[in-house]
Amino acid sequence: MAYSITSLCVNCFACMDVCPSRAIAEAKPHFVVDARTCTHCEGDYADAQCASICPVEGAILDPDGLAANPPGSLTGIPPERLLALAACSPA
């Protein structure tokens, strides 16, 4: 399995420029990772560069299918607090 991009991606281009294997392509409705080309950044960086720079929680999944930047990891807002706020929002 390779890293992958989800529908939460906002097509900001940030990950394309940092991928050492040029595995990320612009696409609609969201950018995509070529699983055959993604190297997990092994040999180039200690961390997946796409996940390191992506500003959107949940937009990139690791090879296990888990969010590389899970809810709260970038904003510092606890997920349970987000749920409580969502419950208070008007529909």
Ligand code: SF4
């Ligand atoms: S994990 Fe590394 S090689 Fe794979 S898509 Fe992300 S930046 Fe590119």
Ligand code: SF4
């Ligand atoms: S950095 Fe994140 S939000 Fe931006 S294009 Fe890549 S996956 Fe999408």
